[in-house]
Amino acid sequence: MSNREGNLDAPTRHPLDWKNPEFYEEESLFKEMERVFDICHGCRRCVSLCGSFPTLFDLVDESATFEVDGVAKQDYWKVVDQCYLCDVCYMTKCPYVPPHPWNVDFPHLMLRAKAVKHEKGLNPSRDALLSSTDLLGQFAGIPIVTQVVNTVNHTKLAREVMEMTLGVDEHAWIPEYAAKKFRSGPKKSAAETWKGRIRNGERTPGKVAIFSTCYINYNEPGIGQDLVKLLEHNGIPWTLAEKEACCGMPKLEAGDLKAVEKLKNKNIPVLAKLAAEGYAILTPIPSCTLMFKQELPLMFPDESEVKAVQEAMFDPFEYFMARKRDGLLNTDFKQPLGAVSYHIPCHSRVQNIGKKTAETLQLVPETKVTTIERCSGHSGTWGVKKEFHAQALKIGKPVFKAMAEAKPKYISSDCQLAGHHIEEGIARAAAEGDESPQMEHPLSLLRIAYGI
Numbered sequence: 001m002s003n004r005e006g007n008l009d010a011p012t013r014h015p016l017d018w019k020n021p022e023f024y025e026e027e028s029l030f031k032e033m034e035r036v037f038d039i040c041h042g043c044r045r046c047v048s049l050c051g052s053f054p055t056l057f058d059l060v061d062e063s064a065t066f067e068v069d070g071v072a073k074q075d076y077w078k079v080v081d082q083c084y085l086c087d088v089c090y091m092t093k094c095p096y097v098p099p100h101p102w103n104v105d106f107p108h109l110m111l112r113a114k115a116v117k118h119e120k121g122l123n124p125s126r127d128a129l130l131s132s133t134d135l136l137g138q139f140a141g142i143p144i145v146t147q148v149v150n151t152v153n154h155t156k157l158a159r160e161v162m163e164m165t166l167g168v169d170e171h172a173w174i175p176e177y178a179a180k181k182f183r184s185g186p187k188k189s190a191a192e193t194w195k196g197r198i199r200n201g202e203r204t205p206g207k208v209a210i211f212s213t214c215y216i217n218y219n220e221p222g223i224g225q226d227l228v229k230l231l232e233h234n235g236i237p238w239t240l241a242e243k244e245a246c247c248g249m250p251k252l253e254a255g256d257l258k259a260v261e262k263l264k265n266k267n268i269p270v271l272a273k274l275a276a277e278g279y280a281i282l283t284p285i286p287s288c289t290l291m292f293k294q295e296l297p298l299m300f301p302d303e304s305e306v307k308a309v310q311e312a313m314f315d316p317f318e319y320f321m322a323r324k325r326d327g328l329l330n331t332d333f334k335q336p337l338g339a340v341s342y343h344i345p346c347h348s349r350v351q352n353i354g355k356k357t358a359e360t361l362q363l364v365p366e367t368k369v370t371t372i373e374r375c376s377g378h379s380g381t382w383g384v385k386k387e388f389h390a391q392a393l394k395i396g397k398p399v400f401k402a403m404a405e406a407k408p409k410y411i412s413s414d415c416q417l418a419g420h421h422i423e424e425g426i427a428r429a430a431a432e433g434d435e436s437p438q439m440e441h442p443l444s445l446l447r448i449a450y451g452i
Ligand code: SF4
Pocket: 049, 050, 051, 052, 053, 082, 083, 084, 085, 086, 087, 088, 089, 090, 106, 107, 110
């Protein structure tokens, strides 16, 4: 029976039909939203995941008919605005995803709605600026500008102005810009690492290309340097992707699909060449990894280079654990990590690779990793926006509580933005005199464990 609940068939994802003119027709969009919202109203499994579902169900429950047909179409946008495209409802909850004939793909419906909103010019200009991560990084990364931006960003007056003009909540954590970009450092490992040292495994290429990402390049290059140290410690030759632009995830979240295509056109030829040369491609930010593994292949299903990059792309810990299975990971750790509260971000969960970061850290002796598998509420640029920041902290509350409960020495998340958001949430809830756990990216924790 094909329309049974709880499909036993593996979920499939249909490509995003974003080049079809109908994709942008509001009437057609509303019709599809009404269809899917009606299924969700009858199901309500996702009520606790994010703000989209409670918003939808409240609209239905407060309508004259108590059904989706009683909700004004213009109120549909309220549901859309609450979605930050984490993909968790699709990947972990919904029994009606394809191949089920009901064909529910809630995140892609929200993405379509965001694209329609973008095309109609309904998104605030703030969104275009916040999603231009490489442009912001290039500007703020100019040496003299860096210090000014960092200093100004931390004054109360500047934050109030930023809130008034850009709608960035004055209390939200925002990243600093590094004085020296990650990509300004070495471009590849030393020649001696390469000589006769490429050890391919059954599951892993023995050489790595790093797609550094905007965040690591402009904001926290130390995490990228730690990745390099880990590769070198394991005798894995590495190189930087020759050129890189933003992966496109922030533009995708803003519904600007044409900008995503432009960025894809810059990145894919460079990365496809590396894939063809036999490199494993590693990106240290889960959202960027997901962009190459999932979103671009769904937007450009017929492009062989996009597919080649998808196949060569690894989350760093997915690579390390595969390396371990290949018998090629150094497990001689020198430094116990003690209690680690580790948060697995949504964009890692939906990669369907399991808990590879936790598994790797758990290899370190005298280390206890407590994994928290729940949305932190940060979600890219969504959680820093004035209208959503309080809610982002509310969504993250159970995560902050669970992370603090283990009385950890370290808190950690593969998504460094989520990590800082969690740090902020724990600090706000802490009683006076409570010792704050140290926040470190998992790559930095592994570097500490190796004693390098
Ligand atoms: S994709 Fe994430 S944020 Fe969007 S509706 Fe699903 S669970 Fe909520």
